[in-house]
Amino acid sequence: MLEPYGRAEFDFFLYLLRSGHLKNLNSYWNFVDYQLVVDQLLAAFAILNHHAAQNIVAEEALDASLYTLSREKGVHMPRYQPVDALQSPRFCGIRTFARLPFVTTTEEVDATIIGIPFDTGVTYRAGARFGPAAIRDASALLRPYNPAVGVDVFGTLSVTDSGDISVVPGYIEDSYARIETGLQPILEAGIIPICLGGDHSITLAELRAVSRSYGPLGLAHFDAHSDTWDEYFGRKYNHGTTFKRAAEEGLLDPLRCIQVGMRGPIYAAADYEVARNLGFALISNNEMRQHSMAEVAAVVRERVGGGPTFLTFDVDFVDPAYTPGTGTPEVGGVTSWEALQLLRGLCGANFVAFDIVEVLPAYDPTQITALLAANIAYEFLSLVSYRNSQSINKGGLP
Numbered sequence: 001m002l003e004p005y006g007r008a009e010f011d012f013f014l015y016l017l018r019s020g021h022l023k024n025l026n027s028y029w030n031f032v033d034y035q036l037v038v039d040q041l042l043a044a045f046a047i048l049n050h051h052a053a054q055n056i057v058a059e060e061a062l063d064a065s066l067y068t069l070s071r072e073k074g075v076h077m078p079r080y081q082p083v084d085a086l087q088s089p090r091f092c093g094i095r096t097f098a099r100l101p102f103v104t105t106t107e108e109v110d111a112t113i114i115g116i117p118f119d120t121g122v123t124y125r126a127g128a129r130f131g132p133a134a135i136r137d138a139s140a141l142l143r144p145y146n147p148a149v150g151v152d153v154f155g156t157l158s159v160t161d162s163g164d165i166s167v168v169p170g171y172i173e174d175s176y177a178r179i180e181t182g183l184q185p186i187l188e189a190g191i192i193p194i195c196l197g198g199d200h201s202i203t204l205a206e207l208r209a210v211s212r213s214y215g216p217l218g219l220a221h222f223d224a225h226s227d228t229w230d231e232y233f234g235r236k237y238n239h240g241t242t243f244k245r246a247a248e249e250g251l252l253d254p255l256r257c258i259q260v261g262m263r264g265p266i267y268a269a270a271d272y273e274v275a276r277n278l279g280f281a282l283i284s285n286n287e288m289r290q291h292s293m294a295e296v297a298a299v300v301r302e303r304v305g306g307g308p309t310f311l312t313f314d315v316d317f318v319d320p321a322y323t324p325g326t327g328t329p330e331v332g333g334v335t336s337w338e339a340l341q342l343l344r345g346l347c348g349a350n351f352v353a354f355d356i357v358e359v360l361p362a363y364d365p366t367q368i369t370a371l372l373a374a375n376i377a378y379e380f381l382s383l384v385s386y387r388n389s390q391s392i393n394k395g396g397l398p
Ligand SMILES: [Mn+2]
Pocket: 223, 224, 225, 314, 316, 317, 328, 358
């Protein structure tokens, strides 16, 4: 294709092929003509020449120039994308979520992955502090396109891995403060945070931060447990009291809150009534199993409506046959496929933040829990991608 051009351009084209930048150029072919691609190659080449060597500086300049050019030409190209597994094997590199760039900028980012490795809010097994690392490890297998939802997740969204929030092990309220502080700039920039837990106590701090930006939130909560107990061991803050505290603090709009999948033995017949008395809807696992996942998803969509909504997913929602690596497993849950179906049924809802919690790698010898958690986080991104594409079709982002 570069026949009219000289040896230097040809070398540069080979460089692009080797370095993986051609993937970015390939994505242009869907939108623009041949001449524009050649123009971009040459413009990028000029910048590369200016930097005199094919080194890291030149690569960064090349990335930036391609990105700037794409904007100038009105071509959509996400600023931050994963390393291309067709160019570099999945087991290479330092582990970030889905091999995304580890950057902490809030510019030109649609969504970011952020680890919250806190696990001293648990009432039983500890060790979910290693959940974010295990999920990132398993996420190396993810690919850009989600055929079940019909979205090019990383072709449409600019996504980063923001690393972890430095929590204070053993000190829940100090950790809450750090989580709120850590999420604040992300939320103020309008970026959608996808938090990797950590135990479910972290969600209270996330809800505090997210509601500060959006007001009282809708809640789609998938879990074997309602987490609306008043206290454990005489203490108000832990992973079993999260949603009672959130309701008391006014972080939620109870009429747009729904909890799904509760099962297993509870302390008293009235335990689920606590959630309902807070104003939440609650669908137990037994009730859920009377319906298809599409029907359950429709009920959730109806409940949360069009307002800003937080999606929180405890991996113990799924049967421990699929998620053994978790803190308080309960038998009789759904399969991994059913969990994915349920999430896919939520397309179109206005989710402004997500978390996936309670992955406990020490009890996950084959890493299947972490693998499912990575895929669930990918479904979260798919929901964002789907909603953005719907908004664009309607004539621009809200
Ligand atoms: Mn749970």
